Amino acid sequence: xxxxxxxxxxxxxxxxxxxxxxxxxxxxxxxxxxxxxxxxxxxxxxxxxxxxxxxxxxxxxxxxxxxxxxxxxxxxxxxxxxxxxxxxxxxxxxxxxxxxxxxxxxxxxxxxxxxxxxxxxxxxxxxxxxxxxxxxxxxxxxxxxxxxxxxxxxxxxxxxxxxxxxxxxxxxxxxxxxxxxxxxxxxxxxxxxxxxxxxxxxxxxxxxxxxxxxxxxx
Amino acid sequence: xxxxxxxxxxxxxxxxxxxxxxxxxxxxxxxxxxxxxxxxxxxxxxxxxxxxxxxxxxxxxxxxxxxxxxxxxxxxxxxxxxxxxxxxxxxxxxxxxxxxxxxxxxxxxxxxxxxxxxxxxxxxxxxxxxxxxxxxxxxxxxxxxxxxxxxxxxxxxxxxxxxxxxxxxxxxxxxxxxxxxxxxxxxxxxxxxxxxxxxxxxxxxxxxxxxxxxxxxxxxxxxxxxxxxxxxxxxxxxxxxxxxxxxxxxxxxxxxxxxxxxxxxxxxxxxxxxxxxxxxxxxxxxxxxxxxxxxxxxxxxxxxxxxxxxxx
Numbered sequence: 001x002x003x004x005x006x007x008x009x010x011x012x013x014x015x016x017x018x019x020x021x022x023x024x025x026x027x028x029x030x031x032x033x034x035x036x037x038x039x040x041x042x043x044x045x046x047x048x049x050x051x052x053x054x055x056x057x058x059x060x061x062x063x064x065x066x067x068x069x070x071x072x073x074x075x076x077x078x079x080x081x082x083x084x085x086x087x088x089x090x091x092x093x094x095x096x097x098x099x100x101x102x103x104x105x106x107x108x109x110x111x112x113x114x115x116x117x118x119x120x121x122x123x124x125x126x127x128x129x130x131x132x133x134x135x136x137x138x139x140x141x142x143x144x145x146x147x148x149x150x151x152x153x154x155x156x157x158x159x160x161x162x163x164x165x166x167x168x169x170x171x172x173x174x175x176x177x178x179x180x181x182x183x184x185x186x187x188x189x190x191x192x193x194x195x196x197x198x199x200x201x202x203x204x205x206x207x208x209x210x211x212x213x214x215x216x217x218x
Numbered sequence: 219x220x221x222x223x224x225x226x227x228x229x230x231x232x233x234x235x236x237x238x239x240x241x242x243x244x245x246x247x248x249x250x251x252x253x254x255x256x257x258x259x260x261x262x263x264x265x266x267x268x269x270x271x272x273x274x275x276x277x278x279x280x281x282x283x284x285x286x287x288x289x290x291x292x293x294x295x296x297x298x299x300x301x302x303x304x305x306x307x308x309x310x311x312x313x314x315x316x317x318x319x320x321x322x323x324x325x326x327x328x329x330x331x332x333x334x335x336x337x338x339x340x341x342x343x344x345x346x347x348x349x350x351x352x353x354x355x356x357x358x359x360x361x362x363x364x365x366x367x368x369x370x371x372x373x374x375x376x377x378x379x380x381x382x383x384x385x386x387x388x389x390x391x392x393x394x395x396x397x398x399x400x401x402x403x404x405x406x407x408x409x410x411x412x413x414x415x416x417x418x419x420x421x422x423x424x425x426x427x428x429x430x431x432x433x434x435x436x437x438x439x440x441x442x443x444x445x446x447x448x449x450x451x452x453x454x455x456x457x458x459x460x461x462x463x464x465x466x467x468x469x470x471x472x473x474x475x476x477x478x479x480x481x482x483x484x485x486x487x488x489x490x491x492x493x494x495x496x497x498x499x500x501x502x503x504x505x506x507x508x509x510x511x512x513x514x515x516x517x518x519x520x521x522x523x524x525x526x527x528x529x530x
Contacts, residue, residue: 033303034292034499035355098503103495111491163490166353167471168300168400 012073016080019047020087037095044088045117049161051081052154053178060185063194066202075131078150082128089121113163120156123149151186154179262310265431269362269424275343277418283346284357288499290431294351295452296401297386297393298433304395305433312392314437314453323383323459326374333437337423339372340364344427345420350482350511352446356496361441362424367415369457375411379459382414383407384440384451401467407451408464408478409442410520418443418516444513446480477530481521482511486530 004010023043026032032039055077062070097104108118127147130136136143158179161172184190295305298312317333331339342362350356370382388404390396396403413419420441423430430436435452442449448468458464468476475489484494484507495504510517521529 034288035302035497037497037502038355095502096504107492110487113490166300167296168398 009073009076012076013080016051016077016083019043019084037091041088041091041096044084044091045161048081048084048088049157049175051077051084052150052157053175053182055081056150056154056179056182060182060190060194063185063191064198066198079128079131082124085121085124113160116156116163117160120153120160123153123156127153151183154183262432262436264314264429264436267429268427269342269429271342272362272424272427273341273343275345277343277345277347278360279346279348279358281346281348281358282500283360284499286426289357289359289425290433292499293434294353294447295395295433295435297395297403297405297453299395300398300400308394309432309436312432312436312453314432317437317455319438319454320456321369321373321459322456324376324379324461325459326376327372331369336369336421336438340368342424347418347420347441347443348508348511348513349441349443349447349450350496350507352448352476352480352488352493354491354493354496356498356507358498360426361420361422362427362430363420363422363441365417366419366421366440367417369421370411370415373457373459375459378461380411381460381463382409382411383456383458383460383464384409384454385456385458386451387453387455400471402470403467405451405467406464407440407449407466409449410463411459412520413442413517416517416520418513444482444510444517446482448476449480479521479526479529481517481526481530482507483509483526483530485509486527 023032023040026039027036055074058070058074058077062068093099093104097107107114109115127149130139130143130146139146158172158176161175162169165172185194291306292302293305294300294302295309298305298308315333318330319333319336320328320330322328342364344360344362346358346360348356349359366382384407386405387393388396390403409419420443422435422439422441423437425431425434430439435450435454438454439452440450440454463478466476466478468480469478482493487493493507496507497504508514
């Protein structure tokens, strides 16, 4: 077996590219429906939100499982999220507005949900740009402070979705609920709660492997 | 030489329409199992049947018509769900017979019309209209129907009738979207009496020369081409003539976003998005939205002196 097939990162990348592959397949088979531009915009936006949620789930999952190694995959998930938001933005600029600067500026100022979405996109750029090892080392403590922006970005992303739907708020509210939960798990009592759940599970005999792993490392 | 006479077929051998429809539905059901999923089209008991005796009309827009498939698979009909493909997915088994439309309120001749008598009320004509959705997309659709004023004339409105209210069927067993409280059911729309009498205002029973598919508002719907699409109520069961301006479903849901008039107007934006441009389904570039959706010559005089920003 080639060595890269044994690397989980390879498989994560494959999974992360599936939404794009689906869009391309639909594009060739006519599956994008009567309004393909809307379909592509919706889809890339949805996967950006999913990417944000999955990336934000890493830390709570790590605390819950005690599996410190999870953190190794966070950057990749974050960068794929950025990849989908770029596709989302390009769809808007190119397919939706067709590079009409006046229309885009008017749109960004006038349509509140575009304003919010655009802000979230702009804020993500420095995070993507500082994701290299060199930048992490160079920024030191400030790197973490900067990357806390992702909480605000995720909130803006959900608000962007909430404001664009005509009436049926079900889906944006689901994202809102998931995000609220992920953010609560970062508050001091959320961290304690995760620790408590973990201790209960460990003493009940579940999570044997990670418990031992944790013992060895700690 | 054997010549078969018409009476060679005994009446007992002729399939009654009810049984025919049942069989048809059964076969369509089987067909759906086989191919329906691939086509993405659910059975429609009547859709696809050619309408006879359709007249030509002068109201035929000379613009490329939106393909039948797009018109019937991409639309809003919240009674069947809020997604654009939900109506096509969920309206297949919707029953459009028997169907009656009640005419009531401030009229000299109230009453109930059976759908089949409505179909014979006035000559059917084909009209190709623009359709502009409040969400910023548009289509060009060849509808089949007759002007609403044919009904109004027969109903003989009294002097108190200032507005006409349209009510859509409320039946959550058949309309799964009504199980959600996304709107206050039943769907209610309304027009001022002069708007309802305008020759452009159409009662529609067909599309592309065929019986209206369920997902597009069968068996009978309204089409008001100079207003945003949601004004054109679907699957209508009641037409009421009233003195006071009706409170429509969308005004009830979000009064700051949807007004009673809802005329297509590129200068008056939706609070959350611009209305100056639109994407014609099937086209790549957006196009400018036209005042009154391009029907200003026929309708602008009705709004003379009105502040259309205030009466949006």
